Amino acid sequence: MRTLQFGAVLLGLLVTGSAMAAQPLAAEQFTVESLPRASPHWVYIVDEAFANEIDARVRLFDGDSYRHLGQIDAGFNPGVILSPDRTTTAVATTYFARGGHGTRTDVVEFVDNTSLTTIGEIVLPPKHAQLSPAFSILSYSSDGRFVYVSYITPAASFGVLDPGNKTVLSEIDTAGCVLVLASGRNRVSSLCDSGRLLTVTLDEQGHEAARALSDVFFDPDSDPIFAQAVPTSSGYVFLSFLGQVHEVDLTGPQPLIHAPWSMVGAAEKGHWRPGGQQLAAIHGALGRLYVCMHSGGEGSHKEGGSEIWVMDLKTHHRLARWPMKSLNIGPVSAVQVSQDAAPLLFAGTDHQAVAVFDALTGQLRHVEKNLGQSPWLILNP
Amino acid sequence: MHALDRLFEKSSRSLAQRTSRRSFVAVLGQILTGSILLPLLPIDRVSRAQAASPDSAQARPPHQAASDDPQNCEYWKYCAIDGYLCSCCGGSSHSCPPGTAMSPITWIGTCHNPSDRRDYMVSYNDCCGKTSCGNCECNRNEREKPIYRLSRNNDVNWCMANSDSNYHCSVSVILGLADQ
Numbered sequence: 001m002r003t004l005q006f007g008a009v010l011l012g013l014l015v016t017g018s019a020m021a022a023q024p025l026a027a028e029q030f031t032v033e034s035l036p037r038a039s040p041h042w043v044y045i046v047d048e049a050f051a052n053e054i055d056a057r058v059r060l061f062d063g064d065s066y067r068h069l070g071q072i073d074a075g076f077n078p079g080v081i082l083s084p085d086r087t088t089t090a091v092a093t094t095y096f097a098r099g100g101h102g103t104r105t106d107v108v109e110f111v112d113n114t115s116l117t118t119i120g121e122i123v124l125p126p127k128h129a130q131l132s133p134a135f136s137i138l139s140y141s142s143d144g145r146f147v148y149v150s151y152i153t154p155a156a157s158f159g160v161l162d163p164g165n166k167t168v169l170s171e172i173d174t175a176g177c178v179l180v181l182a183s184g185r186n187r188v189s190s191l192c193d194s195g196r197l198l199t200v201t202l203d204e205q206g207h208e209a210a211r212a213l214s215d216v217f218f219d220p221d222s223d224p225i226f227a228q229a230v231p232t233s234s235g236y237v238f239l240s241f242l243g244q245v246h247e248v249d250l251t252g253p254q255p256l257i258h259a260p261w262s263m264v265g266a267a268e269k270g271h272w273r274p275g276g277q278q279l280a281a282i283h284g285a286l287g288r289l290y291v292c293m294h295s296g297g298e299g300s301h302k303e304g305g306s307e308i309w310v311m312d313l314k315t316h317h318r319l320a321r322w323p324m325k326s327l328n329i330g331p332v333s334a335v336q337v338s339q340d341a342a343p344l345l346f347a348g349t350d351h352q353a354v355a356v357f358d359a360l361t362g363q364l365r366h367v368e369k370n371l372g373q374s375p376w377l378i379l380n381p
Numbered sequence: 382m383h384a385l386d387r388l389f390e391k392s393s394r395s396l397a398q399r400t401s402r403r404s405f406v407a408v409l410g411q412i413l414t415g416s417i418l419l420p421l422l423p424i425d426r427v428s429r430a431q432a433a434s435p436d437s438a439q440a441r442p443p444h445q446a447a448s449d450d451p452q453n454c455e456y457w458k459y460c461a462i463d464g465y466l467c468s469c470c471g472g473s474s475h476s477c478p479p480g481t482a483m484s485p486i487t488w489i490g491t492c493h494n495p496s497d498r499r500d501y502m503v504s505y506n507d508c509c510g511k512t513s514c515g516n517c518e519c520n521r522n523e524r525e526k527p528i529y530r531l532s533r534n535n536d537v538n539w540c541m542a543n544s545d546s547n548y549h550c551s552v553s554v555i556l557g558l559a560d561q
Contacts, residue, residue, distance in 0.1 A: 051515045053548060076547070077538055100512035101545050130538035130546065131528060153542060154486060154531055178529050191529040220530055227527040299523040
């Protein structure tokens with residue numbers, strides 16, 4: 001045995017000596033990485049950084065290589081949205097003059113998605129809706145000409161911005177109705193306390209041309225809908241606290257509101273519920289709705305999902321239930337699905353992780369731990 | 382000041398002048414006030430489970446229930462609070478830490494006190510002007526509603542109307558019995 005140990009030590013010395021005799025490492029060039037070509041499997045993960053909220057950020061993550069590709073700074077309680085052509089990320093946020101305190105400046109910043117550099121900004125009145133990250137705090141018109149930003153002071157209104165000329169065009173009062181759900185080139189809908197949708201149509205200058213209130217389509221008292229709307233090709237899908245699915249078509253001047261349907265069976269109603277932050281996502285071509293579901297009662301609507309349910313938007317049938325508990329990733333509070341033919345499902349968890357699943361089979365592919373403090377909003381490129 | 386802000390203030394002051402304190406408190410829960418009537422409000426805090434301080438459970442006397450401990454998320458007054466507990470940040474369940482400012486707008490809920498079996502009207506207030514405290518994160522949502530029902534929502538930063546609108550922590554202040 002001692003002979004063997006001596007041989008191993010001798011071999012080690014020889015190898016070390018050989019390495020020392022080799023050419024020294026070349027001098028390195030200090031540089032800045034360029035982003036590779038964008039992939040449908042990239043996601044922009046909005047981290048509210050809840051423990052130090054003035055330092056929210058957006059992390060660009062590759063669902064194939066599991067690499068962090070870069071970061072966008074996002075200030076305090078940001079709204080984040082990608083432009084329709086996906087070339088730009090817009091961030092509506094607040095900065096304080098002295099870091100954690102001081103004069104408040106609200107601003108929409110525009111970031112070039114090929115370099116992750118800030119390329120412009122529009123300073124806002126100090127009214128930006130300071131909320132948990134959600135899609136509808138900030139939105140683009142379908143042609144990218146207008147940007148809409150939600151204001152709450154607590155009076156509700158929204159700003160119409162011109163991202164081309166970096167100017168504020170107008171402010172539209174929406175008393176009793178909040179958020180900016182964009183549709184088409186010039187329409188914005190807001191959710192109302194009365195259970196209706198307010199839809200404002202803009203003129204070419206970005207000023208109000210007309211407004212219309214929908215019929216009541218949900219009951220804010222007995223079964224409110226989550227404000228986190230899921231965009232579709234024709235409008236939005238809203239989920240209710242008790243698991244009803246409300247589909248709204250916004251392609252016309254008046255919202256077309258379809259009859260609601262239920263994700264839960266009679267025996268499950270009141271027990272199994274949707275919950276979380278970005279609690280649902282849709283794969284458009286497959287017509288599949290992915291929802292964070294948990295078993296709970298009144299007041300549990302922000303609990304993350306112990307299961308992800310997969311629903312068929314045409315048949316309204318449940319296609320699958322994917323349990324999360326055995327995976328030890330924590331309850332799932334945010335889901336997003338890539339829109340390609342081999343889709344990935346991204347799941348932001350209460351344990352500060354983002355899990356990557358095969359969106360067709362539910363097979364877990366990867367868990368990226370510590371991907372921010374609070375990965376509650378995940379955007380697709 | 383925006384016309385809508387002035388309208389909020391005017392309507393709130395008018396409401397206060399036209400109603401009794403009892404009915405005013407009841408209505409206040411339905412109507413968001415934009416004036417400095419009560420200091421309050423919790424911000425979002427969709428955070429994760431009812432986290433509150435694990436240390437507080439150890440420090441708590443053996444006979445004290447979690448629902449009686451102001452440093453525990455299960456404290457009865459916190460039934461719809463969402464944020465960092467000011468009682469773990471230099472304040473108490475109903476006072477802000479030194480150097481912070483009370484939010485001038487608020488929302489009101491009802492919590493049940495298991496000790497005396499009564500329901501109390503409480504206001505949820507935020508303390509503002511410093512960055513997040515970070516201690517005793519707590520997220521409970523009994524009867525909480527989405528943002529379109531602003532007067533019942535804890536996802537918004539209720540420091541929003543402060544001159545320095547940064548969020549620090551949240552409190553829950555007893556206003557009186559719910560059935561008064």
